[in-house]
Amino acid sequence: MIKNYKPVKSIGLAIILCLGFVLQTFAQQTIIKGVVKDAVTKETLPYVTIFFNDTKIGTQTDLDGAYNIVTSANYNSLKFSSVGYQAIIKPFTKGTSQTINVVLQPDAQSLSEVSIIGGKRVKYRNKDNPAVELIRQVIANRDKNRLTNYNTVSYKEYEKMVFSMSNLSEKFKNRKIFRNYQFLFQEQDSTLIGGKNLLPLYIQEKLSEHYFSKSPEKNKTVILGEKQVDFDNRYIDNQGMKAYFGRMYQNIEIYDNNISVMSNEFLSPIANSAPTFYKYFITDTIKDQIPNVIELSFTPRNKADMLFEGQIYITMDGNYAVRKASFGVNKNINLNFVRALKIDLDFEENTDKRYYLSKSNLLADFGISKNKGLGFTGERSVSYKDFNTNITLPDTIFKGKPVEQAVGATTRTDDFWKNNRLDSISPNQLKIYGNIDTLQNLPSFKKTMQIVTLLFAGYQNFGPYEVGPVNTFYSFNNVEGFRLRIGGRTTPELSKRFYFENYAAYGFKDEKWKFFLSATYSINNKSIYQFPQNYIRASFQRDTKIPGQELQFVQEDNFLLSFKRGVNDMLLYNDFYRLDYVKEFENHFSYALGLKKWSQSPAGGLSYQTFNQQVLSNVNQLTTSELSLHLRYAPNEKFYQGKIYRTPIVDRYPVFNLRYTAGIKGLLGGEYNYHNIMGSIDKRFYLSQLGYSDVTVEGGYIAGTVPFPLLGIHRANQTYAYQLNSYNLMNFLEFVSDHYASLNIDHNFNGFFFNKMPLISKLKLREMVSFKALFGGLRDENNPALNQNLYQLPKYETGAQRTYALSNTPYLEGSIGIGNIFKLLRVDVVKRFNYLNHPEVSEWGIRARVKLDF
Template structure:
């Protein structure tokens, strides 16, 4: 790794010396660099896509979204032409050999007309057939594989990223608040075309530099991080690493040659996707003959304005490659994206020696806000520059081997000279001030109080430096066994230790008058946080608490206040004493294993009982003790996370996740009463279906070897709360079904508003359609059937002697739902229908379930 970084460093130094010593003089002697802004002479509005050219030399450029251009004019030419449809053409004279700024104002074309007779006629219907624009886009589609970097055997380049964020469209009233009286320098004036308003408050900036490597066969991608720099917020309030991960998830790289472009966790169909002519309308709007090679300006727009599609322009080469030389993308306000007021992107491609093109620069700007048209918002912009391209020059095998991402030493402590040397463009004055201004902003007491409240509301934890108290949603809850329940807990932070972590809580039930508590201690074995990938830690814990058999919640505590509200009879609980010792080891290829030992004592509570039959008489059992050894294997290829200092949440992507678990019961070890083996397999994957949204599919199966009482069977995940749980059966009662072998299939389909977006009035609400289907096949073998073996714990019955726990038969348990998501941009509501086993007692055939979820 050190030799690799040293090679890269010396290569950068060599390039720098060449640039400093010889290159500028040669370029200066041959070309004149001019740059500037083009705007409307009357409105002062900046004009995008203006043609700036030297026709005699066959060179030209276009202004970007902000009206800015840069053009290198060959010597000895001194005339530059500015041309834009609807405006008078302007010719400007420049001084040869001297870099200069040339700002131009264009005047709209106006002419006095004689009397004009206007005859209306129906606009011809748009058709793909015999449409030259569609024929052209099909040529682009047919040639896109050879125009992608992956068409080369080897590719490498430097990748520089810059991301900035600011509060935008701030009113003068906000700016002049008392707390900002002495901090007016924090605010900046920005044109409304960029951020939706005049006053902005820059609050975040991040820079990254990396060397990217690609090998086609065998396929391998490698990223070597060379430098990172970001605004640092007070770590008591905001997790800087998690913030960076979140922003980078929102602003992903745009691959125009892919069928779908990932943005804000959604996928938008690319204008050069294989089936794009089905969803887009294409028009040839200009021919740029002054360019070399000549370009065709190809405009496109969605056929249905509300679909997850782009508006924009493609500039396509007419040299036989049909490559994209530039792409300008935006989205319609009616598109079903939450909180997005505007989205604009621009991709620029540079020519390779073989006359093909590679991406040289991309810019993505998004203006966020609760309201589409007014009010303050949040403006973010990410620019990426690709430099020092090397094509088909293989490196040694040591470059491609190992993990996909590695970091050079001290990447986050690079001096300012490093960044000045490696930035493609120098920072603006506003950008230079962000790092220091945010430090100043955090000294304002009212701002710190706001951060503290904001952090507590989102995370539920109140920080006291080395220790945090929370989560707040578990402070109070209630259930039929404990009555009112109060809980107080917390956890240590890296300020106490970066390698040792403690977590604890204590709770008291006022009905059962019993204390519950939990304590865990975790030690990191790789000198990293136990929440940081790759994990390598050992954890010991003890828990004495209540639990509902068969209820498994993901990322939610069972004593969450909102889950206290349940339907039907909910009095079957357990008192658990659980001792655990676990070792977790993750590898860089995202394979991991967990080894664990668990001593578990279960005692029935409330309406739950353990009872077998002896001499034809019921025999109550006070508790059940088991000792288990466990091995869990997990493989999640290319998995990414929202990574924080005290949390790690997987980001759902297109790659599958496989899990295998083997649990072995050890009779006679630490009081264990049974020998058995429980094998479970699980596979889950998100399928992206382009305009039809995405489907989350889970397949699971399990098998128990040996004879066990029903509490040790697979008690299927039921849900009697009013929240919609993705991985549970929402109309199954707790403890209703148990199996010693089973297979299940879940599918949850989110259509992302594909149908609602086509309905008048409804489409204004940006609602999204969802549907799900859950199937469960299973059963109990004779050796585990308590009817055939009275010595086993008997299935539960109600007060009238009617059974309430069952084994699945030939018919699967099935339930389906349809619903509406994105209600008020944060709520999902499903109508759930139970399809089978409708004769079981106390069941609900229909149900209305809700779920809070915020998406873009």
């Protein structure tokens, strides 16, 4: 006992001594806080420089003029200074906690160019402002300081991304559900984000070599190593998650006019138009570096706009290059869920005395509540080394794809990563790989993921077979009445080559069974739901369909789409026999070949009628046989692969579609010969502070004489949901064409106007406008009024015309909407501008759309 007692006593004594030393240290600390205001206007002053007198140790006031500074050194006074104000020195008492509020007097000499009107606040102006003159020099020299100004560039890049649940309380950590998961939790760095605990969920590392040639312009990236947490693909799309995070956390290029962060475009503080939207202040001159560096602080003129705030450090050697930058966003910004955002950029001097980015770090914390509660933290750091410029790069480097993976890049050993990382990585971060693997093997976690997948993806997994989607189990319409459906599909656990899908449905009003069966063979031995697809599929479907409705991301028997306005009793009973081949390439070009036999029968208020010896007679069934080719090219496309569809991650790159369909009379009972060509281009245009526009241009032409069910039936919407690609005040089957062109513009101002309105700005609302124009018509051979051999266009029971051809006047529709209501709801007031004399149409309507935005 005595032998064991002494060490314990010694350890206890050491702890007491250390504790005493710490307490003594804190006892000697001086803590000073306060607010700095303008002596004339009483407005708080941001970015006031505060130093301990005769030192360069200090801080700055924030946007609300507040400051907080702590020291244990033997100082006794603070110096407050700001451009345009007289500096002031304030003494303080050492070793105490105290509040020192300060008012600064405007400097009459420094403010000779500033107008003071009626005793009101000092007006900020760009004219004769030295800070603005400095930033204009930076803008003028911007292109000279870009990497692309070199003839050739090569460098290595190491990227690390870590994502965690953050701001977790001890109570949350100790909940029963986490009883088996305590090994996952880590201590949180409270200096970055508040709270005590982190729950790391994801880590990704990548090492690459980059090559650039200016003339001719060529780029090449070789991925030397890539490593990430791999989740079970039954629940999470790993590649889609990586693509989504990559879109949210892109490279920060301060020399670009716009910087993409969190899927939004922010105006760079050194963009051409930056002085119009930012205020600049010279807050310090750092003379202990060669060349000298000026600290330039900047803040948005409007705190809710998509703009940054922070500091950039400019070299005073004639290059006006960015030496360093540290910035984030204002707490009042119209950016959803973002509680904190911090970006740090460090630059190193090249051999030619210019500067290149050596490290960037982007940290973002998300949460429902702005200040407290559970959150989600993502951090991306990128380091650059081995920077070489204007060297000879052989042409062989640029051969092949622009981005290639080195052999074995995804199977690198721990020793490889240990020897080749360009930045440090903490032991806690390395633990994430093993922790997540352990987590996924716990039975309780698997059960939890099954429940989550059922709720969000709509499928219940039973190993080789999964049942769903649940949102189609129940729906209703005027023809089928109450409709029940049950079905599912096989998974790769059954086979990686063969996939089967099926469902059965029953309508209680029409008392008819509907069903679907498909068999798919994967040619590349990969899941047919993963990119790139390469498969052949045979299917048969007997089901109902609204004429002309081709909904891309939802099923027509979706419960939420059962609620419709107006008269909507037109339906088709269809038998589809299909054989399809789909081939996708890594460059996101794809083609699909198809053979389809389609038998359709009208139901409800829809009938197919033709004249037979001047007497109208009903046609019970129309059969066509088609060969089709669909070409699609979506350069740089990224998407998240869900259980039943892909969710595109919209970016600035266009998407091209071209579809050709040939109807062949006599093939498998086909009744008509025709050729149908359709093409479209979709693109998002970013307009900096004015938001962005999603633009779709589409056109089609049908050659041949065909009845109206085979014409272009324009996408109408009789639900109460706002649909981006449909005409929201057009009735089903209201317009048909054999040639048409359309333009669809949907613009989101991102709160540009609402942000500037008092009180309203606090709601973080966003303005939307849309405009849709449809040009089209029917040639004489396809107009039933001129060709009685064709099916007559549908009419209401009253005899009023129901379906029309477009005249020389295009169909026009527009809307004005308010978005970001409760951060997820968009409501539009829609106006139909013409063709108002048609029966059962409305000139005005209100539509809503649910979409989660950042």
